[in-house]
Amino acid sequence: MERQQPIGLFDSGVGGLSIAHAIRQRYPEENIIYFADLKFSPYGVKSKNIINKRSDQIVDFLINEGCKAIVVACNTATVSSISRLRSKYSVPIVGVEPGIKPAALHSKTGRVGVLATERTLKSESFESLKLRCSTEATVISKACPDFIPLVEGLKHNTDQAFDVAQAYIRPLLLEGCDQIVLGCTHFSFLRSTIEKVVEGKATVIDTADSVALELGRRLGKADQLNSKGGRVKTQFWTSSDSETALKAISALWGDEVDLSEVGALT
Numbered sequence: 647m648e649r650q651q652p653i654g655l656f657d658s659g660v661g662g663l664s665i666a667h668a669i670r671q672r673y674p675e676e677n678i679i680y681f682a683d684l685k686f687s688p689y690g691v692k693s694k695n696i697i698n699k700r701s702d703q704i705v706d707f708l709i710n711e712g713c714k715a716i717v718v719a720c721n722t723a724t725v726s727s728i729s730r731l732r733s734k735y736s737v738p739i740v741g742v743e744p745g746i747k748p749a750a751l752h753s754k755t756g757r758v759g760v761l762a763t764e765r766t767l768k769s770e771s772f773e774s775l776k777l778r779c780s781t782e783a784t785v786i787s788k789a790c791p792d793f794i795p796l797v798e799g800l801k802h803n804t805d806q807a808f809d810v811a812q813a814y815i816r817p818l819l820l821e822g823c824d825q826i827v828l829g830c831t832h833f834s835f836l837r838s839t840i841e842k843v844v845e846g847k848a849t850v851i852d853t854a855d856s857v858a859l860e861l862g863r864r865l866g867k868a869d870q871l872n873s874k875g876g877r878v879k880t881q882f883w884t885s886s887d888s889e890t891a892l893k894a895i896s897a898l899w900g901d902e903v904d905l906s907e908v909g910a911l912t
């Protein structure tokens with residue numbers, strides 16, 4: 647495996663770009679391939695079987711593109727598929743999970759609010775994460791399906807987004823939550839809207855940077871961090887509707903975007 651080989655990331659759509667940004671920030675010499683599975687978006691209301699199948703197909707694709715490591719840049723796909731992916735592939739596979747542990751440790755009220763997709767909140771791994779932190783804090787969770795189209799539609803900084811965020815988050819604040827955990831990678835892009843709703847009454851916790859650090863630790867251990875310099879490439883792939891995807895990815899990536907649409911994955 648060459649160190650210049652890319653890191654592959656995937657999500658149902660643009661949410662995982664929050665993790666791609668953190669990786670680009672920490673490891674600017676790494677080449678990146680990002681896959682937005684818009685044909686199957688949103689994942690949060692899909693069955694575990696569908697998400698498993700998509701995860702397998704996308705990771706096969708990314709490995710065929712030469713990726714030296716995979717980041718499952720989606721909480722929903724992580725809880726559904728990461729163990730299976732790790733048993734199937736030999737490259738390092740890093741996932742993302744809601745930051746309940748740091749939130750529980752920092753909470754003064756002992757109440758932590760978690761915003762995530764329905765699928766994440768229903769998963770066994772979320773239950774066991776909650777259990778592991780149960781001596782420090784009570785977790786109050788909220789499924790937030792309306793956040794996904796707001797981010798995909800680039801409406802994350804609008805009054806509409808504020809109203810939706812208020813409806814989701816206010817009950818958590820009223821229940822005494824002093825930590826609000828972003829348990830879906832799309833929600834990172836709503837952070838400033840969420841902070842307006844929270845008005846300093848709670849700390850907003852995001853794990854994008856921790857995922858980047860964990861990836862760096864895994865690559866460092868395998869002597870696979872790229873330090874060769876040269877022109878760094880970021881390539882984007884989508885499973886459908888490249889016009890809409892290009893608009894959203896360009897806006898949220900904030901740089902020139904090289905996007906291709908993949909045919910059917912097998």
Ligand code: DGL
Binds near residue numbers: 657662687722
């Ligand atoms: N961004 C994803 C997550 O972190 C999923 C959003 C969706 O497709 O429902 O869970």
